[in-house]
Amino acid sequence: MTAREQRLQLLRTRLACQPGGDRFTMTQTGLDRYRIGPAHEAYRLIVPLLVQHGGRFGTLVATDERARGGGFLLRTVVLFDQEGLIIEVQEGCSATLPVLTSIAQWVPAAHWQEREAAEMFGLQLADHPEPLRHLLHEHTAWDYHPLCKDVPLEQPVPTARAWPPRFLDVRGEGVYEIPVGPIHAGIIEPGHFRFFGLGERILHLSIRLGWQHKGIEKLFEGLQPQAGVRLAERISGDTSFGHALAFCRALEDLAGTPAPSRAAHLRALAMELERLANHVGDLGGLCTDIGFAFGAAHFGRLRGEFLNRAEALTGSRFLRGFCCPGGVRSDLDGPVIEELRAWVKRVRDDLQSVVSRTFEAETVIARMTHVGVLTRRTARAFGVVGPAARASGIKIDVRRDHACAPYDALGVTPVVETDGDVAARARLRHGEALQSLELIDRILTTLPPGPIVTPPGPLPPFTIGLGHVEAWRGEVLTVVIVGDDGLLWRVRVRDPSVQNWIGLALAVEVNEVSDFPLCNKSFNLSYSGSDL
Amino acid sequence: MFGYLWKSLATGIVTQAYPDGPISLPERFRGRPDVDPGRCDGCGSCVQACPARVIRMDRHADGSPRKLTLDLAGCIFCGDCAVACPAGAIRMTQQFELASRDRETLVMEVHLSGPSPGPDAPDHGPAAGSEPPRWPPIERIGDLLKERIGEFFGRSLHIREVSAGSCNACDLEVQAINNVIFDASRFGIGFVASPRHADMLLVTGPVSRNMAGPLIEAFNATPEPKLVMAVGACSCAGGLFAGSPQTMGGTDRVVPVTTYVPGCPPRPQAILHGLLMTMERVAPRFSKIAHRR
Numbered sequence: 132m133t134a135r136e137q138r139l140q141l142l143r144t145r146l147a148c149q150p151g152g153d154r155f156t157m158t159q160t161g162l163d164r165y166r167i168g169p170a171h172e173a174y175r176l177i178v179p180l181l182v183q184h185g186g187r188f189g190t191l192v193a194t195d196e197r198a199r200g201g202g203f204l205l206r207t208v209v210l211f212d213q214e215g216l217i218i219e220v221q222e223g224c225s226a227t228l229p230v231l232t233s234i235a236q237w238v239p240a241a242h243w244q245e246r247e248a249a250e251m252f253g254l255q256l257a258d259h260p261e262p263l264r265h266l267l268h269e270h271t272a273w274d275y276h277p278l279c280k281d282v283p284l285e286q287p288v289p290t291a292r293a294w295p296p297r298f299l300d301v302r303g304e305g306v307y308e309i310p311v312g313p314i315h316a317g318i319i320e321p322g323h324f325r326f327f328g329l330g331e332r333i334l335h336l337s338i339r340l341g342w343q344h345k346g347i348e349k350l351f352e353g354l355q356p357q358a359g360v361r362l363a364e365r366i367s368g369d370t371s372f373g374h375a376l377a378f379c380r381a382l383e384d385l386a387g388t389p390a391p392s393r394a395a396h397l398r399a400l401a402m403e404l405e406r407l408a409n410h411v412g413d414l415g416g417l418c419t420d421i422g423f424a425f426g427a428a429h430f431g432r433l434r435g436e437f438l439n440r441a442e443a444l445t446g447s448r449f450l451r452g453f454c455c456p457g458g459v460r461s462d463l464d465g466p467v468i469e470e471l472r473a474w475v476k477r478v479r480d481d482l483q484s485v486v487s488r489t490f491e492a493e494t495v496i497a498r499m500t501h502v503g504v505l506t507r508r509t510a511r512a513f514g515v516v517g518p519a520a521r522a523s524g525i526k527i528d529v530r531r532d533h534a535c536a537p538y539d540a541l542g543v544t545p546v547v548e549t550d551g552d553v554a555a556r557a558r559l560r561h562g563e564a565l566q567s568l569e570l571i572d573r574i575l576t577t578l579p580p581g582p583i584v585t586p587p588g589p590l591p592p593f594t595i596g597l598g599h600v601e602a603w604r605g606e607v608l609t610v611v612i613v614g615d616d617g618l619l620w621r622v623r624v625r626d627p628s629v630q631n632w633i634g635l636a637l638a639v640e641v642n643e644v645s646d647f648p649l650c651n652k653s654f655n656l657s658y659s660g661s662d663l
Numbered sequence: 664m665f666g667y668l669w670k671s672l673a674t675g676i677v678t679q680a681y682p683d684g685p686i687s688l689p690e691r692f693r694g695r696p697d698v699d700p701g702r703c704d705g706c707g708s709c710v711q712a713c714p715a716r717v718i719r720m721d722r723h724a725d726g727s728p729r730k731l732t733l734d735l736a737g738c739i740f741c742g743d744c745a746v747a748c749p750a751g752a753i754r755m756t757q758q759f760e761l762a763s764r765d766r767e768t769l770v771m772e773v774h775l776s777g778p779s780p781g782p783d784a785p786d787h788g789p790a791a792g793s794e795p796p797r798w799p800p801i802e803r804i805g806d807l808l809k810e811r812i813g814e815f816f817g818r819s820l821h822i823r824e825v826s827a828g829s830c831n832a833c834d835l836e837v838q839a840i841n842n843v844i845f846d847a848s849r850f851g852i853g854f855v856a857s858p859r860h861a862d863m864l865l866v867t868g869p870v871s872r873n874m875a876g877p878l879i880e881a882f883n884a885t886p887e888p889k890l891v892m893a894v895g896a897c898s899c900a901g902g903l904f905a906g907s908p909q910t911m912g913g914t915d916r917v918v919p920v921t922t923y924v925p926g927c928p929p930r931p932q933a934i935l936h937g938l939l940m941t942m943e944r945v946a947p948r949f950s951k952i953a954h955r956r
């Protein structure tokens with residue numbers, strides 16, 4: 132019996148033991164997909180059960196079904212990484228008194244997404260440890276729930292009297308607060324950090340986001356599926372390709388037509404280029420934050436190499452306009468492939484010589500080691516993904532766990548570090564950069580001939596299409612639901628940052644205030660991606 | 664120690680000569696779209712295809728095409744219009760130095776109905792989806808100030824960057840002009856931590872509703888003459904987010920803008936060009952385009 136069958140058998144037994152367990156039958160909806168429900172209380176009872184048995188909270192997709200004769204529907208995607216399983220749990224809420232009973236006390240990973248779903252759809256949030264609004268700030272009227280279908284896109288946002296934001300009340304002799312932001316000192320996005328300190332130590336950090344909120348999920352609704360790619364590319368600029376790919380994969384998943392093999396290879400090539408540019412850029416950022424000018428200059432230069440390659444390949448330094456539903460928009464010629472392979476070798480040597488000189492410097496070792504430790508236990512509880520999770524010893528990587536072409540054939544082994552500190556996250560980025568260079572080389576050697584695009588067929592309405600991609604920052608999960616007119620009806624985007632921000636807040640506790648920029652850079656999370 | 668020295672000497676100088684020397688652009692780079700009025704048959708496919716909704720087709724009463732306007736301020740340079748055009752009238756050029764002091768300059772006009780635009784052209788307004796800015800461009804406020812920007816800031820400019828709802832691509836490109844390849848500090852351009860130390864606010868993003876307040880506070884804290892540079896399609900005209908009520912639809916709806924730098928995101932050279940143009944160290948390279956058939 133395979134690991135997947137064993138896990139399914141265990142879950143079936145546990146489900147049957149639930150009170151009223153016959154409600155929670157598991158039906159197979161795809162090769163690795165199962166669905167439970169729609170059933171009353173499925174969210175509160177079943178999701179914690181799945182998480183307890185090795186599942187990872189993925190995303191919570193609420194939809195407004197009132198115009199279709201229902202109430203609100205909560206779809207939760209739970210992922211089993213070791214077994215490559217994806218389970219969707221559905222629960223219906225009544226239209227008259229929609230209540231979302233929080234599971235955040237048992238599944239901490241759910242807590243931001245629950246707040247977001249509640250404010251966007253006007254659900255009553257019950258049992259939540261922190262039942263505040265998340266993305267809509269105080270100046271927005273309390274009864275404004277933009278993702279409800281009866282709120283037209285053009286409707287101006289009703290305003291309310293602005294209350295001062297609430298933060299945790301931290302008191303004691305010598306305890307003080309440092310408010311930082313929303314506008315930061317560096318050239319980065321806005322967010323508000325409230326440090327509670329005692330001497331030089333951080334007792335607690337509250338992170339308040341939502342400043343970048345642009346209503347992206349609402350803007351998706353009513354667009355032609357093809358036009359949605361342009362918007363997906365602009366969810367988070369540094370992950371332009373990752374988000375575009377997750378969106379296109381979701382459409383292809385709906386249509387049941389995967390991209391042709393050559394397109395899948397070219398997409399993987401672009402994905403690895405994006406990873407390289409960002410990982411190397413982050414190594415440079417870490418060097419800047421500790422005043423190590425040699426590393427900052429050289430990693431900055433190397434990042435330019437990757438961006439220029441991306442531009443030569445796609446016409447955009449951020450790989451925009453390359454991905455399209457069903458494939459990619461431009462191809463690689465034979466001579467370019469040979470030149471690219473020579474370039475990979477050259478850049479690898481260059482990178483190695485910079486990294487070895489950086490990581491052997493005492494100042495770098497002293498500033499990064501034992502700083503900003505994220506424990507494996509915390510990372511797992513809050514559903515931290517991507518390099519931040521792997522640096523804390525959690526072996527997850529979509530490219531291996533839920534592999535699709537060409538990664539299934541290439542066989543990616545996740546790079547893992549166990550210390551969970553800034554140094555571990557830095558080493559991890561180096562390891563992954565080398566892995567990406569090797570993958571690019573192998574993609575170029577195994578690039579199959581054939582078409583670069585097969586337009587996806589008709590999209591079935593009101594079923595979920597799941598796009599699941601290991602972007603450079605971690606797993607991007609995009610859920611697409613199409614209406615019966617063939618236009619986008621609901622798009623839920625879960626950037627890795629949504630899960631990882633709490634990881635940062637917990638990692639900086641008991642560290643020095645002055646080490647915060649370094650810790651922040653070692654996670655390098657997207658504000659735009661989590662604010663949408 | 665010697666290892667660092669050796670590596671840096673072996674690498675050599677990587678700083679680009681821009682703007683004094685030429686730069687090489689890859690073949691696939693997409694700059695300003697250009698319209699050939701002779702080939703355009705006025706079918707309107709580009710209007711449908713444009714995800715940023717910056718192309719507008721004005722028609723005569725009989726439905727024949729009169730004028731095509733393309734607002735470069737909100738253009739995301741995706742090339743979808745060029746792909747959609749059945750007549751092949753639109754092509755993507757490699758022009759990227761589009762910085763302009765005047766919002767109106769960025770609205771490209773293509774007159775399609777014969778040699779003269781005709782008397783029935785009252786709507787010379789901006790293209791679809793954009794309203795006139797609440798403040799006039801700064802040069803119309805006082806010619807005196809216009810003459811003195813170069814005098815005051817020609818040798819040194821301090822910038823406070825405010826990201827107001829951007830997707831972070833523009834922020835990364837602004838960061839990039841500080842790196843060793845573009846090295847903005849050789850022009851006396853530096854980024855400061857407080858708006859009180861800044862000569863210029865550099866704004867990216869369409870100004871989300873939540874950031875409008877902080878942006879106004881930063882603007883009020885900036886000393887006169889409060890130069891503002893809008894970088895990127897979102898900041899210039901709202902970009903893809905112009906239609907969302909959660910954004911203000913462009914920086915000039917909130918604070919007066921001195922210079923517009925279109926692009927999605929504008930490449931680092933384009934941002935550098937916009938800065939140097941505002942400092943009056945280089946001449947503008949873009950002027951209003953009005954093609955006639």
